[in-house]
Amino acid sequence: MADAAKAAARGPRTAARWIQWGSLALAIALLLVFLLSQRQTTDFLYGTQHVGSVDDGNDDASDDTAGSADGSTHEYTGTLPSDAALAALFAKSTIVRLPGAIATFDEPRVLAAIGHADQVRAQQDDPQPKIKVIVAPPDLSDTDEDRIAALPGDNLRIVGLAVTFAGYDIMPSDTDGWQQQFVTGDVTSLILSRLAGVLHEPEPSEAASAVQWRTPTTAELRTVVDGLGTDRLYTAPGADLDEVPPVAGQAFPTTPPIVVALPRQVAGEPVPDYAAALAQRFPDTPIIVMYGYWCSYAGPGADNTEVATASYYSRYGQLISENAYPQWNVLNVYLQQWARIRYAGLFDRPLPYQLPDPVGVALPVLPWLFLACVLVFLGASVHSARRRPDAAPGGDEAPADGSGTVPMSSWGRLAGLSSLAVELSGLADDRTNPRLARGVVRLTAAREALDADRSAAIVGSQLDAAQREFGKLADLLDRPDYRPEAYLAGRSS
């Protein structure tokens, strides 16, 4: 009965305590989560992908010219003849074609344009030397490029497929232009547009030198299809792609692409369009056909092709036109461009599902949760502080009275001693009256202390003092049965 009452009294109190300290712990935990999550940056990535450059396929794109600028990281394959041989070749004709040069152009048209330009410039106030065209191999070191630039006169320099004239690098600006430059190595339209630009004349139409496409013959197509291995790669003779870069898995996550690598095509001849033919043969399969450094795409998501091509060749076109890279490097970065577009979330294209970061999701609510916990803790603390820390010293816990008697509640002792005082008052005389009075004073003090919820110690000390007085009083009266110990024991039994 008493135990049950005690448990009932303790139940809500421990629950309140749990709420109090639980909310504090939760608030601290939330604070810690908040502080630790402050390492998060404002850098948003829509997926993991590796950004690389053509040089090694690994460097960050920001240093994508490092390979051509720094001899230590790049093995230059282009070579020039000695100074004497170079000077002899230079003196011989208008078009100086150095060994290893790969660029082609329509020589009669270029010669005609140069003749026209020379004529116009000769009529100007400040006559300038005749224009010469120097066609150099790609992948020249800086020193070799300087040697070409140092040749006398105002020369149109072609290093690899990169055209430079009158201080400008000339780049194609659309898909047709890049196709001419990279599929066949034909730079005619670049030269002609630059010459027209120097003379402030309208640029000639590029249609004349655009790449002509044709459907591949059945035999050509069968060669390619039969040549596809388990890695879905066909490398034609003259091409140097030996494996598909692993980034293809990111660029085309669902279906591994079919890759056909061909060497640079001959200018002026129709080029077989393998991409379209293979797309008919293998529907729903990404198909990449490389003509030299040109990558054409057909298959699912082909509407991204223009974005991929334009962004790739406008960014890396200059680099791959003047240097000699393995086709693997070119394809690697092209595929990275596809992966970028796939994960960029551009143009409402669906993104791959990514599990939301729970901390990121919870972060906006976190401060409010924290504040709520703090307020709950505060409320519980105030609530528990309002109630008396030790509510009833004599109420439910009996203090040991220190005299070896049966432990009794303070109220019980007070009641017992009070009735003893009443009985003793009948026997008291002048000699014993002060003791009785002092005992009653002590009893009154104990009573007040109990009423005021004072601590058990002060109540006990007052009761002890009263008990001593009454004990001595009983001794004086020689009445052992009125000794408080005996009297209280008799009452409680």
Add this chain to the structure above:
Amino acid sequence: MDEWPIWLIGVLVLVIAGVGSVVVVRNRSRRAGRDEAVAGARAALEAAEVSRDACHGTVPEADQLFDRAHLIISGSTGASGARQAAELADRADRLWQAANG
């Protein structure tokens, strides 16, 4: 990061709550201890008064002790002063009791 004032307020409230709870508990126990000591001292004074009234002669030393205790307790004293007053009253009480035989 617009929520940082919330964190700041929360932490401040926590700190204030912690300090406040410590101060409140300490103050309350100090006041309770003082009240108890004063009550005990008053009881001791009353008991000593009974002894003095019962005493036939006068005990100057006991009177002096009693007056000192009375002086202490009638002022606004702390717990230690009240305990001292109670001890003085007890001593006076014993002296009077002894004088009374």
